[in-house]
Amino acid sequence: MFCEILLYAHQIAENMSSKLPVVLLLTAVLVASVAVSTIPASNALIQRDYSYLNDNHLTVRTGNTKVCGDHLCAPGEWDKLQASINSAQLGNATKSTTTTTTTAPTTGGSSAMCTAVKAALTSANADPTIAQKVLSALGC
Numbered sequence: 001m002f003c004e005i006l007l008y009a010h011q012i013a014e015n016m017s018s019k020l021p022v023v024l025l026l027t028a029v030l031v032a033s034v035a036v037s038t039i040p041a042s043n044a045l046i047q048r049d050y051s052y053l054n055d056n057h058l059t060v061r062t063g064n065t066k067v068c069g070d071h072l073c074a075p076g077e078w079d080k081l082q083a084s085i086n087s088a089q090l091g092n093a094t095k096s097t098t099t100t101t102t103t104a105p106t107t108g109g110s111s112a113m114c115t116a117v118k119a120a121l122t123s124a125n126a127d128p129t130i131a132q133k134v135l136s137a138l139g140c
Contacts (some may be wrong), residue, residue, distance in 0.1 A: 114140035 013065040066073040068081050117138060 114138065 001133050027039065066078045068074075073081070117129070117140065118135060121134060126134075
């Protein structure tokens with residue numbers, strides 16, 4: 001009787017071993033489909049948020065003053081800069097009538113430069129101690 005049980009068990013084992021690759025394949029397909037449906041897809045192409053359209057270059061150090069390149073814009077300079085950028089993007093040749101250059105301060109400190117810096121700091125409501133440090137660093 002014991003031998004009959006072993007023979008029966010051997011026959012069941014042979015039937016199961018022939019179905020094992022199919023069961024493994026179905027298990028792999030099910031696990032993959034669950035993983036794909038639950039893991040969020042990453043997307044590097046994110047559409048721009050148009051709720052904030054003002055992308056001007058501003059600084060809040062001196063009351064939302066516009067920045068032109070590496071310096072704060074002088075009165076009217078921002079409009080000229082925008083016009084030249086738009087013209088360049090359209091492919092039009094631009095002729096610059098005035099160019100602004102910034103130079104490093106000298107140690108001697110010319111009186112015109114010191115006056116201009118002092119006026120700018122006063123109009124910007126800068127802290128007097130900071131203004132004094134700036135003026136002394138310029139040699140004024």
